Amino acid sequence: MVSKAESYGWVVVFATLLAFAIPWFLWGDARLAYGLPLWLWWHIGWMALASVVFWLFTKRAWGLGITTGERA
Amino acid sequence: MTTTLQLGIVVGYLLVALAIGLVAYRVTERTAEDFYLASRTFGTVVLLFTVFATLLSAFTFFGGPDTAYAFGPEWILVMGLMDGIIFAVLWYVIGYKQWLLGNQHGYVTLGEMLGDRFASTTLRALVAVVSLFWLFPYVMLQQIGAGGALAALTGGAFPFWAGATLITGFMILYVVLAGMRGIAWTDTLQGAFMLVMVWAAALWVLVAVGGIGVPNAGLTANNPEFLALGSDFYTPGRMLTFAISIAFGVAMFPQVNQRFFAASSETVLKRSFALWPVLVLLLFVPAFILGTWAQGLGLEANIGAGESILPVILAEYTPAWFAALVIAGAIAAMMSSSDSMLLSGSSYFTRDVYRPLVDSTITERREDFLGRLGVVVFAVAALGASIWAEAGAFGAMTVGSILVEIGDLAFGGFAQLALPVIVALYWRRTTRLGMLAGVLVPQLVYIGFNFLPEVAVGTLVLFSDAYLGWGISIYCMILGALVTIAVSVATTQSPKEDTALYFEGLTAD
Numbered sequence: 001m002v003s004k005a006e007s008y009g010w011v012v013v014f015a016t017l018l019a020f021a022i023p024w025f026l027w028g029d030a031r032l033a034y035g036l037p038l039w040l041w042w043h044i045g046w047m048a049l050a051s052v053v054f055w056l057f058t059k060r061a062w063g064l065g066i067t068t069g070e071r072a
Numbered sequence: 073m074t075t076t077l078q079l080g081i082v083v084g085y086l087l088v089a090l091a092i093g094l095v096a097y098r099v100t101e102r103t104a105e106d107f108y109l110a111s112r113t114f115g116t117v118v119l120l121f122t123v124f125a126t127l128l129s130a131f132t133f134f135g136g137p138d139t140a141y142a143f144g145p146e147w148i149l150v151m152g153l154m155d156g157i158i159f160a161v162l163w164y165v166i167g168y169k170q171w172l173l174g175n176q177h178g179y180v181t182l183g184e185m186l187g188d189r190f191a192s193t194t195l196r197a198l199v200a201v202v203s204l205f206w207l208f209p210y211v212m213l214q215q216i217g218a219g220g221a222l223a224a225l226t227g228g229a230f231p232f233w234a235g236a237t238l239i240t241g242f243m244i245l246y247v248v249l250a251g252m253r254g255i256a257w258t259d260t261l262q263g264a265f266m267l268v269m270v271w272a273a274a275l276w277v278l279v280a281v282g283g284i285g286v287p288n289a290g291l292t293a294n295n296p297e298f299l300a301l302g303s304d305f306y307t308p309g310r311m312l313t314f315a316i317s318i319a320f321g322v323a324m325f326p327q328v329n330q331r332f333f334a335a336s337s338e339t340v341l342k343r344s345f346a347l348w349p350v351l352v353l354l355l356f357v358p359a360f361i362l363g364t365w366a367q368g369l370g371l372e373a374n375i376g377a378g379e380s381i382l383p384v385i386l387a388e389y390t391p392a393w394f395a396a397l398v399i400a401g402a403i404a405a406m407m408s409s410s411d412s413m414l415l416s417g418s419s420y421f422t423r424d425v426y427r428p429l430v431d432s433t434i435t436e437r438r439e440d441f442l443g444r445l446g447v448v449v450f451a452v453a454a455l456g457a458s459i460w461a462e463a464g465a466f467g468a469m470t471v472g473s474i475l476v477e478i479g480d481l482a483f484g485g486f487a488q489l490a491l492p493v494i495v496a497l498y499w500r501r502t503t504r505l506g507m508l509a510g511v512l513v514p515q516l517v518y519i520g521f522n523f524l525p526e527v528a529v530g531t532l533v534l535f536s537d538a539y540l541g542w543g544i545s546i547y548c549m550i551l552g553a554l555v556t557i558a559v560s561v562a563t564t565q566s567p568k569e570d571t572a573l574y575f576e577g578l579t580a581d
Contacts, residue, residue, distance in 0.1 A: 014161060021153035022311060023301070030300035035284030039301040040357070043149055047156050047353035051346055054160060058342035065498070066169050067578050 081400035096254030125259035133402035137363030144298035158319035167332035183424035191568035200424035274358035287368030309541030320490035321483030326416035418446030484545030510556025
């Protein structure tokens with residue numbers, strides 16, 4: 001069972017993953033690194049990070065809001 | 073030579089798929105649950121790739137690279153947010169809960185799951201009818217695409233109607249025989265194959281042109297805006313509208329939604345969920361960047377006139393057999409999306425419309441037969457409509473832009489179902505009337521705003537397809553959630569509704 005603080009933590013983590021999947025702070029930026037735009041490297045890193053976060057979620061908090069009920 | 077080769081590869085693919093279908097037929101039980109869901113037995117690899125290959129459509133290999141060729145590679149970010157993150161979150165929020173409920177109560181379709189909770193055959197049938205309304209033109213699109221591709225491949229020797237009929241005929245044979253199990257097996261093979269091919273294509277082109285600096289130099293000189301994030305085409309509003317409405321739409325597309333039921337265990341769902349963003353990354357970056365490189369290399373394809381850039385760049389830099397393999401794989405991708413659609417379309421019809429409304433006493437065996445018959449009827453009707461449409465209305469338009477336009481409209485249409493479903497899954501006070509209104513109202517508004525001519529009322533333009541830079545589908549989704557909640561608050565649950573079904577006793581394995 002996940003603590004209340006951790007549940008909120010997960011909500012914040014997921015919201016962050018959604019919010020910065022497009023790197024808004026690089027808007028208009030055309031810098032290249034190793035042949036690809038910097039923002040594309042951000043995308044590559046972000047997707048890899050998302051996988052790791054999702055994996056951690058399945059290990060620690062799977063079922064949150066579903067099998068544990070809203071009062072968890 | 074190339075044409076023969078390409079046709080040979082397409083036919084070869086059909087035969088391999090048919091062989092797999094025959095093997096699947098031999099291990100299939102003659103029940104509807106097995107035909108539609110392979111009796112909920114999918115492991116991680118098969119589940120992951122069957123969802124993946126179902127998502128791979130003509131857009132992945134033609135529309136997507138064409139967009140990256142015409143406007144820049146930012147579409148990769150849209151796909152990342154859409155498929156990699158939002159869809160993955162929905163995989164958990166909708167998919168996992170659906171899987172638990174399906175496992176406990178034997179649901180095969182979304183409508184069935186909702187109808188049971190709200191004790192409403194009307195709701196069940198409504199969800200099915202709305203889904204079929206959007207699914208039917210989408211199947212037509214795939215037939216038009218495949219027929220057109222075969223005609224182009226053979227230089228017109230194989231006319232459109234013959235190509236579309238051949239492919240539809242094959243799909244009927246295949247789906248009727250193999251059911252979900254066979255489709256998922258070929259999906260797995262095909263998804264893995266295309267993943268390898270698209271990387272091979274990107275690397276091949278890079279080596280052939282002499283490194284990534286060459287296309288980049290061309291882009292810097294002629295299209296510097298392509299490398300910068302954002303443009304007049306890629307506005308934040310447009311990128312988010314696409315990402316959000318398509319992601320929610322995908323989760324409600326029958327062939328994708330139904331796969332949520334088909335996992336064999338919770339572990340399978342967890343693993344697929346965690347691997348999903350990486351799979352999205354691996355596919356879309358090389359596929360779409362090829363389109364942008366083609367621009368940097370000065371290649372030309374008249375996208376507006378229906379040409380696609382992918383065959384052009386492959387023909388320029390890779391051997392004929394390799395290009396043929398990729399193009400045939402792309403045609404196969406269209407087919408693998410359609411066969412899943414036929415199957416789920418048939419299940420929505422037999423299970424949620426025919427069985428509850430026409431004959432509720434049919435046996436498992438009979439429903440299995442009806443399901444297969446449904447596939448034939450659905451496919452033949454869509455084929456007839458495709459040939460008719462191709463002969464008239466769509467004649468002068470380009471395959472690519474039709475795919476993107478109607479395709480996006482269907483995604484937006486399905487997206488309207490998502491929020492009412494989420495509200496129903498997570499809010500105990502949802503009522504039957506709330507759901508009926510929440511499903512129906514946004515559909516009508518969405519269709520109205522897309523198909524009615526624009527009307528100026530004072531300073532306001534009614535029936536526009538975007539406001540303040542955001543697509544109408546987003547506004548309709550919000551409306552759907554609000555209507556569901558407002559009507560639920562204003563009405564009371566009928567005694568027959570079973571709220572506990574969604575909230576009590578849901579446990580893991």
